[in-house]
Amino acid sequence: MYTIGTLSKNTGVTRRTLDYYDEIGLVKPSSRTSGGHRLYSEDDVMRLERVLALKYMGFSLDKINAILQSSKLNWQESIQEQLDMVKREQERLKMLEQALQGVLYSIEFEEKISWPIISLIMKFYHQEPEELIQQYNHFMNEEEMRKIIECNETMSEEDIREWMKAVYDIKKHQDIDPHSDLALQLAERWLKQAEKMFDHDEQLLGNLWESLKGLEEGVVFYPMDKGVVEFLQKVSKAHGEMG
Amino acid sequence: MYTIGTLSKNTGVTRRTLDYYDEIGLVKPSSRTSGGHRLYSEDDVMRLERVLALKYMGFSLDKINAILQSSKLNWQESIQEQLDMVKREQERLKMLEQALQGVLYSIEFEEKISWPIISLIMKFYHQEPEELIQQYNHFMNEEEMRKIIECNETMSEEDIREWMKAVYDIKKHQDIDPHSDLALQLAERWLKQAEKMFDHDEQLLGNLWESLKGLEEGVVFYPMDKGVVEFLQKVSKAHGEMG
DNA sequence: TATTGAACATCACGTAACGTGTTGTTTTAT
DNA sequence: ATAAAACAACACGTTACGTGATGTTCAATA
Structure with a gap:
């Protein structure tokens, strides 16, 4: 379990960004302390890494959210579209x-x-x-x-x-x-x-x-x-x- | 003298955009009717065309504002910078x-x-x-x-x-x-x-x-x-x- | 155990360049 | 004179956060 500060240091993502991703439901910490502090599990970290990879590819956060819950075919389609966009x-x-x-x-x-x-x-x-x-x-x-x-x-x-x-x-x-x-x-x-x-x-x-x-x-x-x-x-x- | 509607049709720029450019002082109509409707002169149209050309080059409106009141040397510098940016x-x-x-x-x-x-x-x-x-x-x-x-x-x-x-x-x-x-x-x-x-x-x-x-x-x-x-x-x- | 400083949560406002929509006024055509 | 079209002015929404402000919780120390 990582606190938001350690996760931020490990990944290079700012606290505010993690806060935001939580807010829009893109990467939610799977648990919290009794006091309300965020605790990220290994799965959460994996999710974050996937989000970052897709962000490098140039997708919007909305699109990333959609992609992450779709099937392999949609993936290829999305990435192909992105590739075409990059070429244009x-x-x-x-x-x-x-x-x-x-x-x-x-x-x-x-x-x-x-x-x-x-x-x-x-x-x-x-x-x-x-x-x-x-x-x-x-x-x-x-x-x-x-x-x-x-x-x-x-x-x-x-x-x-x-x-x-x-x-x-x-x-x-x-x-x-x-x-x-x-x-x-x-x-x-x-x-x-x-x-x-x-x-x-x-x-x-x-x-x-x-x-x-x-x-x-x-x-x-x-x-x-x-x-x-x-x-x-x-x-x-x-x-x-x-x- | 052109009204905002005719200018919009002639240049392909939306009314809202002209409204916005007026608001931020980028392209201000040089006169108005007694009722307050905007009237653009030929000079205003020229200014708009310059703004659009610079926009095609990829400059921000702020930068365009700055460029339009600077000397030739700054121009070359700005465009060179933009060119380098495009290359990168x-x-x-x-x-x-x-x-x-x-x-x-x-x-x-x-x-x-x-x-x-x-x-x-x-x-x-x-x-x-x-x-x-x-x-x-x-x-x-x-x-x-x-x-x-x-x-x-x-x-x-x-x-x-x-x-x-x-x-x-x-x-x-x-x-x-x-x-x-x-x-x-x-x-x-x-x-x-x-x-x-x-x-x-x-x-x-x-x-x-x-x-x-x-x-x-x-x-x-x-x-x-x-x-x-x-x-x-x-x-x-x-x-x-x-x- | 009390304290204190660091880390944290939450909220709020700002960014760029408009799109979209509302309300009320002016102009234009009939 | 009247109706329709055009217009002004304002407000809120958009993306992906940055930058504070304020109040709370955690961890380490006395």
């Missing part, structure tokens, strides 16, 4: 990470806080992956989309920065004469980074390009927007580069 | 995913719910990655640890299942005669899966094995425990297989 949450966080990174780049390269861009980035990444893919569906199939997303994830920090810089430099100079040398340089740098990004898969790059031209507004592809796409088209026309 | 959270979820998967396999292959094993798995994965790596430090360096973790992540569902089954079959028969044919078969199957797992990197497998022998208790490596390690050692001695 990871997907969400991956998107969020990219969005935050994008915002950081935008602040860094624009050297100011551009709210319209930040809002666009957040809206862009806030949608479900499914919706995101659908936007590009006109010119690319699912496998190609997956390739693009994948190659983005395997890019090094350094390469991502170079790519971002290439795009942001175009944004900064998007109103210069498309026939100028600087315009050509910027476009060529962009093309170089884009090819590097897609591992020189010209087919993939071509399809992406067609898709980009079709999209109307917003953050089209990473930091690229309509202005950048149009700039590249103008330079291409002026110098006869690209399809 | 992803690490945590990755561990949790593996733990849940482990629990599912244990229920599936043992065909019952084994609480001691579940508790062990959860304790094992509940520690920080740093601590986890330290447990194996005696025989492996960091790079090798990283390799092992990596190869585990790149394994297919199918391969993981095969590996799990190999280990669980040993657990089931861990008391049979080490000299028997079945024992040899089980050990050979284990070895085959282990080699496949490490892409036939004998050096790495050898070091892992040394490390496993040194560890005293608990869920040593995935579903492997001390019993499995000892079984493999006994079979090895009996048949002269492995180092």
Whole structure:
């Protein structure tokens, strides 16, 4: 028999938590002293350990209560559900990470806080992956989309920065004469980074390009927007580069 | 000027939320009708959009309030912190995913719910990655640890299942005669899966094995425990297989 | 055995970001 | 003018406890 204090020390759970678990009937001490002090038996301790294990898994106390009095089948179902939830949450966080990174780049390269861009980035990444893919569906199939997303994830920090810089430099100079040398340089740098990004898969790059031209507004592809796409088209026309 | 209802429809934010944001002073309508109804100006809408963008980033309303009246430098710092947090959270979820998967396999292959094993798995994965790596430090360096973790992540569902089954079959028969044919078969199957797992990197497998022998208790490596390690050692001695 | 300090029980309020519901008032459409 | 819709303001509920406050019981010591 353990008092609440010793049990607390042994398990690392606070007294208040044990008090609370008693209150909601999750882990009740099986006996008390004549004076009313809680006494936990070995069985109670076991129950507590199970509760803690389920808590690590991320279940709510209500759910834990339900699970602990259900059958093996329900168990597998609950844990499977939790597993799926964890996977979805990871997907969400991956998107969020990219969005935050994008915002950081935008602040860094624009050297100011551009709210319209930040809002666009957040809206862009806030949608479900499914919706995101659908936007590009006109010119690319699912496998190609997956390739693009994948190659983005395997890019090094350094390469991502170079790519971002290439795009942001175009944004900064998007109103210069498309026939100028600087315009050509910027476009060529962009093309170089884009090819590097897609591992020189010209087919993939071509399809992406067609898709980009079709999209109307917003953050089209990473930091690229309509202005950048149009700039590249103008330079291409002026110098006869690209399809 | 928008009433609370129209603003709610336009942004998808509930009336109660706008009410609440007004109450805590996060987004206050800049004017009211003579009767006291809220009227939001374009500036108010902009403020709301910024708040929402920051909310998507995962900041608390308190933090958002603080961020919205701070300088650019603090911004970068806050977003960087948030980015780091998101990364850490992803690490945590990755561990949790593996733990849940482990629990599912244990229920599936043992065909019952084994609480001691579940508790062990959860304790094992509940520690920080740093601590986890330290447990194996005696025989492996960091790079090798990283390799092992990596190869585990790149394994297919199918391969993981095969590996799990190999280990669980040993657990089931861990008391049979080490000299028997079945024992040899089980050990050979284990070895085959282990080699496949490490892409036939004998050096790495050898070091892992040394490390496993040194560890005293608990869920040593995935579903492997001390019993499995000892079984493999006994079979090895009996048949002269492995180092 | 009396005392005293530590441990304990019980209660109450606070947390974050709203959802839900009630009551009474204002606006809008007819 | 009237009825319906929209609105303001308030209150209580939610999770899993943390942080006290107050009064009681236990264990060790004098």
